[in-house]
Structure formats: C-alpha cells, structure tokens
Amino acid sequence: MEGKFLEGKGALITGGASGFGRGAAYTLSEKGADVVLVDINEDLLEETTKKVQQTTNKKIIPIVCDVSKSDQVNAMAKQTFEELDNVFILFNNAGMADYSLRDITKVKEEDWDRVMNVNLKGQWLVANSLLKKMRKQPFEPLAGKMICTSSQGSKLLSPILPTYCISKAGVNAMAKLFAKALAPKITVNTILPGVHTTGIYLNSEDLIKTMLKAGNTRIPLGRIGTVEDVTNVLMFLASPASDYITGQEFLVTGGLAI
Numbered sequence: 001m002e003g004k005f006l007e008g009k010g011a012l013i014t015g016g017a018s019g020f021g022r023g024a025a026y027t028l029s030e031k032g033a034d035v036v037l038v039d040i041n042e043d044l045l046e047e048t049t050k051k052v053q054q055t056t057n058k059k060i061i062p063i064v065c066d067v068s069k070s071d072q073v074n075a076m077a078k079q080t081f082e083e084l085d086n087v088f089i090l091f092n093n094a095g096m097a098d099y100s101l102r103d104i105t106k107v108k109e110e111d112w113d114r115v116m117n118v119n120l121k122g123q124w125l126v127a128n129s130l131l132k133k134m135r136k137q138p139f140e141p142l143a144g145k146m147i148c149t150s151s152q153g154s155k156l157l158s159p160i161l162p163t164y165c166i167s168k169a170g171v172n173a174m175a176k177l178f179a180k181a182l183a184p185k186i187t188v189n190t191i192l193p194g195v196h197t198t199g200i201y202l203n204s205e206d207l208i209k210t211m212l213k214a215g216n217t218r219i220p221l222g223r224i225g226t227v228e229d230v231t232n233v234l235m236f237l238a239s240p241a242s243d244y245i246t247g248q249e250f251l252v253t254g255g256l257a258i
C-alpha cells in the first residue's frame with residue numbers, strides 16, 4: 001500500500017509492546033500515524049517505544065495499562081486524547097493464552113475470569129473508552145476504524161484451550177455488534193491469526209513446531225506465520241482500500257483454518 005495515508009492521524013495499539021502490536025507500531029507509524037502504545041509490561045513497552053521511535057521518527061507514546069481494569073482503561077483514554085488530537089485507528093489487540101490446558105469440564109473459575117477479562121472484556125472496555133470521541137472526528141468518509149485481534153481458535157475450538165477459544169469467539173461477536181452500532185462513521189473488522197511466532201509462543205519456532213507435531217497439524221502453506229503476515233492485513237484494514245468493508249473476519253492462517 002503506497003503513500004502515507006495515516007499522516008495527521010493517530011493510532012492506538014493495545015498489546016503494543018510485543019508481537020503483532022509491536023509490528024503494528026512500525027507499520028502504522030511508517031504510514032504516517034502518531035501512535036499510542038498500550039501494554040501491561042512496562043519494561044518491554046519502554047524498549048519497544050524507543051526502538052519504534054528511532055526507526056520511524058514519529059511520535060510514539062507509551063501508556064502502561066491493564067486493559068481488563070476499567071479505571072486504568074479510562075485513565076489511559078483520557079491521557080490518549082491529551083497526547084493526540086484524534087484516534088483514527090484503534091487496534092484492539094492485547095490478549096493472553098491460557099496455559100492451564102484443561103478441558104471445558106475442568107476449567108477453574110480463576111482461569112476463566114482471567115482470560116475472559118483480558119481477551120474479551122478488555123477489548124470491550126478499550127473500545128467504549130475511545131469510541132465516543134472517535135465517532136465525532138471530522139474525517140471523511142470515515143471518522144475512524146477499529147480492528148480487533150481474534151484467533152482461528154474461535155473457529156477451530158481446541159479442546160485444550162476452551163477459555164481462550166470462547167473469549168475469541170466472543171470477540172468475533174462483539175466486533176460485529178460494534179460494526180452495526182458504529183456504522184456509517186466507524187468500520188470494525190477482525191483479524192483471526194493462525195500460528196505465528198510471537199510472545200504468546202515465547203517467540204520460539206521450536207515450541208510451535210513441537211506443538212504442531214503433537215497435534216498432528218500441518219499448515220497447508222508450509223510454514224509458521226510471521227508478525228508481518230498479520231500486519232499486512234492490518235495495513236489493508238487501516239487503509240482507504242478497505243473503506244467499504246465492515247463487520248468482517250479475516251483469517252490469516254496459511255490455510256490452517258480451511
């Protein structure tokens with residue numbers, strides 16, 4: 001996608017310190033956006049902010065925030081609009097895995113709450129803290145765009161990741177409801193990644209290979225996904241090329257979800 005189509009526009013990325021969020025910080029700032037990076041991991045957030053700033057020479061603002069806590073989210077939204085005069089792109093992306101690996105009949109209440117609160121309630125809280133102002137932004141034809149990170153797990157429903165899969169199925173439903181509620185001013189679309197080397201897999205291809213082997217899983221396109229595989233789709237959804245698309249799910253899985 002050619003051109004600095006986000007010049008003069010702001011982007012807010014949750015889970016911005018690592019993985020897809022960090023990739024998005026490079027991608028969106030290189031397209032001209034000033035960026036707020038939100039993450040719970042203070043040290044990594046600081047490191048990522050410095051690196052992105054050095055590379056892209058754009059305004060990158062780090063905000064430490066747990067997206068599952070409404071008081072922190074509201075303070076984060078307030079600070080965001082003090083630092084930026086608009087949030088055109090909201091990349092609602094922060095999330096976590098559930099490593100307890102229990103089947104649905106054995107899930108502990110504390111694991112259920114933790115995963116739902118971060119993966120599903122967190123996206124809802126962040127969206128609601130920003131959308132009121134985003135809707136009133138004077139851009140044409142759209143006032144803003146929200147892109148949510150879900151997962152192929154919301155479709156394939158792994159028996160050992162019930163809380164994660166249910167939380168992401170919730171994200172798909174939530175995004176569609178927001179898309180209806182916010183049309184025609186704001187588009188809302190969802191990216192469903194497959195298996196990509198990021199912090200959620202401890203940045204280890206070996207770990208992913210072992211996991212794929214254990215599950216007898218073959219990726220049709222013959223390789224593990226990268227951060228760029230997701231940020232390429234993000235860039236399309238952030239660009240004017242996708243202005244007529246809302247409420248849709250984009251599976252980025254190398255064919256794993258066929």
Ligand SMILES: NC(=O)c1ccc[n+]([C@@H]2O[C@H](COP(=O)([O-])OP(=O)(O)OC[C@H]3O[C@@H](n4cnc5c(N)ncnc54)[C@H](O)[C@@H]3O)[C@@H](O)[C@H]2O)c1
Nearest residue numbers: 015018019020039040066067094095151195196198199200
């Ligand atoms: N990597 C994959 O293969 C894959 C596949 C499907 C979906 N996803 C989704 O992609 C999104 C990004 O994850 P990633 O793969 O880049 O992993 P990652 O661990 O590299 O990045 C996730 C970031 O979210 C942050 N975070 C976690 N809990 C938070 C909270 N409560 N508040 C604020 N920030 C928080 C983490 O500190 C981390 O920096 C997640 O929603 C994840 O579920 C990843």
